[in-house]
Amino acid sequence: MSEVTKEVILERLQKVRGPDGNSDLVELGLVSDIFVSGGRVAFSITVDADKANDLEPMRKAAEEVVSRIPGVESVMVALTAERKPGSGGAAPQQARPAAPGSDPAKPGVDGVKTIIAVASGKGGVGKSTTAINLALGLQANGLKVGVLDADIYGPSLPRLLKIERMPEPPAEGKLKAFEGYGLKVMSMGFLVEEDTPMIWRGPMVMSALTQMLREVDWGELDVMVVDMPPGTGDAQLTMAQQVPLAGAVIVSTPQDLALIDARKGLAMFKKVSVPVLGIIENMSYFLCPSCGTRSDIFGHGGARAEAEKLGAPFLGEVPLHMEIRETSDAGTPVVVSAPDGPHARIFKDIAAKVWEQVTTREGRQRAAPKIVMD
Ligand SMILES: Nc1ncnc2c1ncn2[C@@H]1O[C@H](COP(=O)(O)OP(=O)(O)OP(=O)(O)O)[C@@H](O)[C@H]1O
Structure with a gap:
């Protein structure tokens, strides 16, 4: 083709x-x-x-x-259409101090202490499923968490959290972030009308991202997880440049191809001086639900080896499992639908490792969430 x-x-x-x-x-x-x-x-x-x-x-x-x-x-x-000055809408936001650990040249987001990106070198590796369960894992560990779905190709958040589209933009003031399972959320999916693909209030696509960051009332958040669009093209680079990121988490499947793409992801963040917090291997292995046998169908372990080679922390492996797919697709992510199950524990464990990376890099005395163990 x-x-x-x-x-x-x-x-x-x-x-x-x-x-x-x-x-x-x-x-x-x-x-x-x-x-x-x-x-x-x-x-x-x-x-x-x-x-x-x-x-x-x-x-x-x-x-x-x-x-x-x-x-x-x-x-x-x-x-x-670019918004003309004085044409209404939310008042222009004053530049805020940058989030700790992020590029000081980029203004931070009101009330949000830390912003991390979840990215993948290519589509379909389970980035959105991982991002939402990671966010819920951070929340389960006592943090106030928001999720910004910046995937313009196929916003997943409305589906993953079963949230209906936004009815009407507010006449004035800031739009309040939605809530799903205790998370504050916003998605590109809420900004695009179904029958008229005109972006809300007519800004360019990139400005829509800026609007979601700065013209939405996120409340007070310890951490915002940004579900980035898949791939490593100009669009992703621009987004990585626009958002004041404290770090990025790369999701990869074990296949070689995905790992090559994951390497591109790492290189992209390096280019914009965003630290890589680590790599998560998704669909790492298959655990037969009836017989308990483990099969490494995609040649498991590649991400861990690659992470070591590249000097990026390895954050954990998530199995390919029906429960993860079914709960994601039903809008009840596994961390909330089976909070005490093995998969929820894996995500909470990964969340703890991500947070440990963030706090270490910020060099601040912020308590890392405790790892929930049975
Ligand atoms: N560990 C897993 N086990 C089983 N199914 C999974 C797992 N991770 C993701 N999936 C399923 O794979 C499909 C793709 O996942 P998801 O939408 O999260 O991927 P993505 O990388 O964000 O995709 P895109 O690039 O298209 O946005 C979904 O149906 C999801 O439920």
């Missing part, structure tokens, strides 16, 4: 006329934020906010030409 590239996408978009009816979208410089992840494509077309409704046929045409590119499985096109 041919690879979908930005160049091919731009070439196709030259066939779509812009709002003036004469020049094409590319010529007018209206296409931005092109994200390609396997067969999934997302991009923005900047338009005048007042004309957005009339430009739906143009958006549809852009979607149509890109969806015809061989290898493209899904296309998300957002009409975006």
